[in-house]
Amino acid sequence: GKDKTAEERRIAICIFDDVMEHCREAALKYYDTYLPFLLEACNDKHPDVRQAAVYGIGVCAEFGGSVFKPLVGEALSRLDFVIRHPNALHSDNVMAYDNAVSALGKICQFHRDSIDAAQVVPAWLSCLPLKGDLIEAKVVHAQLCSMVERSDGEILGPNHQYLPKIVTIFAEVLCGGKDLVTEQTASRMINLLRQLQQSLPPSTLASTWSSLQPQQQLALQSILSS
Structure with missing residues (x-):
């Protein structure tokens, strides 16, 4: 939650990211709890938290299958916010930006049928x-x-x-x-x-x-x- 420090939020997200990445199917049961927190953290004011969160979106897009599918639209708008941020390419923010672009690519790869690909794929390419x-x-x-x-x-x-x-x-x-x-x-x-x-x-x-x-x-x- 918001009462935690940025570093505590970042560590919590990194632990979840690791669980999702390494446990795959076994981790799917945690998505309901984890994804809303992850989506919210994509817009955290601390770039390290944003980076961990958008990286997690990419992991969930890759391994989440049908569990992630209903959240594709929400994930796209959160990633878009990070990518279009006026200072996205500033040295403080560029790691979050690159991870958001990578996550967008994973949505293009694993959830093509859930997106307007003729819009989203060229948007990814432009980054x-x-x-x-x-x-x-x-x-x-x-x-x-x-x-x-x-x-x-x-x-x-x-x-x-x-x-x-x-x-x-x-x-x-x-x-x-x-x-x-x-x-x-x-x-x-x-x-x-x-x-x-x-x-x-x-x-x-x-x-x-x-x-x-x-x-x-x-x-x-x-x-x-x-």
């Missing part, structure tokens, strides 16, 4: 790449890779309109070194970029490349030619 929480960054950038690999319609958009954004994210991540992506994901991204070079109409390819910064274009050209 990438992540650069604050390096653990979540690797998870989210790998997820983006998987979606592009299976030609996910909502991530590519009508007439592939989100492709320039995706290529820009890949460029930023690949130019960002080992911090933002695992070696395995990096090589998957490079393969995808090579496939796009082969398969896209020249005009689409040209407009996609032109959306990159000059130094990104140079870096990608050297990565793709090596």
Whole structure:
């Protein structure tokens, strides 16, 4: 409750997060008690509490199945509040922001049928790449890779309109070194970029490349030619 200190609230949430993550089905019976507290904590004024809470939303989205489903709408609005906060990317808040974006990605992955995917998936894409929480960054950038690999319609958009954004994210991540992506994901991204070079109409390819910064274009050209 509110009478606890921020640190006590954070520790309580972290314990719940761990239980949900490691006990999975066995933990489902606690969701009714835990989720309302978690949803409220997403808007806590302390960023450490918010970070633990939005991380927990991601865990519940991944493992909660039908128990989490009725709360998807509420979870989206709580995550949206964290992501759209005017100072979301300030150094104090960026860890909460990155974890909220990661949780949003898990809702897109595990509860696609409960959301307006044509709105929510591009909103998630617009938040990438992540650069604050390096653990979540690797998870989210790998997820983006998987979606592009299976030609996910909502991530590519009508007439592939989100492709320039995706290529820009890949460029930023690949130019960002080992911090933002695992070696395995990096090589998957490079393969995808090579496939796009082969398969896209020249005009689409040209407009996609032109959306990159000059130094990104140079870096990608050297990565793709090596």
